[in-house]
Amino acid sequence: MDLAHLNRRGLVLVGCGRMGGALLQGWLARGLAPGAVHVIDPNAPAWVAERGVSVNGALPADPAVLVLAVKPQMMGDVLAGLGAASGALVVSVAAGVTLAAYGRAFPGAAVVRAMPNTPAAIGQGITAIVGNAQADAAALDLAQSLMEAVGRVVRLGDESQMDAVTAVSGSGPAYVFHLIETLAAAGAAEGLPADLALDLASATVAGAGALAMQEGGDPARLREAVTSPAGTTAAGLSQLMDPETGLGPLIARTVAAAAARGRELGQ
Ligand SMILES: NC(=O)C1=CN([C@@H]2O[C@H](COP(=O)(O)OP(=O)(O)OC[C@H]3O[C@@H](n4cnc5c(N)ncnc54)[C@H](O)[C@@H]3O)[C@@H](O)[C@H]2O)C=CC1
Numbered sequence: 431m432d433l434a435h436l437n438r439r440g441l442v443l444v445g446c447g448r449m450g451g452a453l454l455q456g457w458l459a460r461g462l463a464p465g466a467v468h469v470i471d472p473n474a475p476a477w478v479a480e481r482g483v484s485v486n487g488a489l490p491a492d493p494a495v496l497v498l499a500v501k502p503q504m505m506g507d508v509l510a511g512l513g514a515a516s517g518a519l520v521v522s523v524a525a526g527v528t529l530a531a532y533g534r535a536f537p538g539a540a541v542v543r544a545m546p547n548t549p550a551a552i553g554q555g556i557t558a559i560v561g562n563a564q565a566d567a568a569a570l571d572l573a574q575s576l577m578e579a580v581g582r583v584v585r586l587g588d589e590s591q592m593d594a595v596t597a598v599s600g601s602g603p604a605y606v607f608h609l610i611e612t613l614a615a616a617g618a619a620e621g622l623p624a625d626l627a628l629d630l631a632s633a634t635v636a637g638a639g640a641l642a643m644q645e646g647g648d649p650a651r652l653r654e655a656v657t658s659p660a661g662t663t664a665a666g667l668s669q670l671m672d673p674e675t676g677l678g679p680l681i682a683r684t685v686a687a688a689a690a691r692g693r694e695l696g697q
């Protein structure tokens with residue numbers, strides 16, 4: 431959806447690092463005027479001001495949206511320093527920090543928590559959103575259109591799902607990048623040149639992900655289509671799918687640890 435309707439009241443972005451910067455690029459591509467965006471970030475990248483966005487300048491009196499994209503550990507200080515949000519929709523991408531915490535900082539405000547991921551940088555993010563009681567259908571639609579500037583959006587029925595979402599899709603790209611690293615390293619250990627092994631591993635993850643998205647349904651069917659009886663894949667999977675030492679229990683521990691950290695950050 432075009433975001434030009436936000437141009438009159440403007441949007442304030444607090445924190446313009448990896449995630450805030452990716453979002454800002456998406457919004458500018460969707461018609462948000464640079465002059466309507468106000469970034470607060472002591473270390474905003476140079477391209478932001480070069481694009482004509484106001485950086486650390488005077489804020490609009492009545493912005494349409496306030497987006498929070500600082501680290502959760504900074505959030506308390508940032509919220510204390512911001513004052514009231516007036517009539518702005520507050521959207522936060524921070525892991526862990528709860529709707530109740532934003533509600534205390536901005537009494538009565540509509541607040542939406544959003545959990546994107548770094549493929550947002552190329553418009554292929556997946557973001558889950560959930561709002562507080564004040565976030566009506568229009569507020570959720572607006573939050574969705576902001577996050578759709580960098581990929582797909584799914585809505586959660588309940589905030590309690592957010593730490594699990596963070597552990598699966600928010601942190602998930604890091605797990606996949608590590609899979610690429612380890613697959614490439616294993617290929618190199620089997621004698622491939624390192625750059626060829628990395629190319630093969632990256633292309634395999636990208637292609638398998640695209641196939642899984644296109645086919646939908648149960649990925650086990652796609653796995654079985656690769657696995658010839660008594661073939662190479664079956665030999666590999668006998669290690670990877672070992673019920674005790676395989677990927678299943680490892681990923682279960684990985685996601686549980688990430689979700690637990692999300693809950694800690696929310697304390
Ligand atoms: N990187 C990721 O994969 C994802 C990150 N997130 C969330 O996004 C938020 C930001 O994470 P990243 O962009 O990765 O971090 P980052 O470190 O790249 O960006 C944070 C930005 O906040 C700025 N900042 C620090 N103190 C500030 C202050 N007092 N006022 C204004 N700006 C301040 C920093 O200069 C920096 O540019 C976090 O809350 C994280 O949980 C959510 C989903 C995915």
Ligand SMILES: O=C(O)[C@@H]1CCC=N1
Nearest residue numbers: 524525596600601602
């Ligand atoms: O590592 C983190 O805490 C953030 C949240 C999800 C991805 N990065």
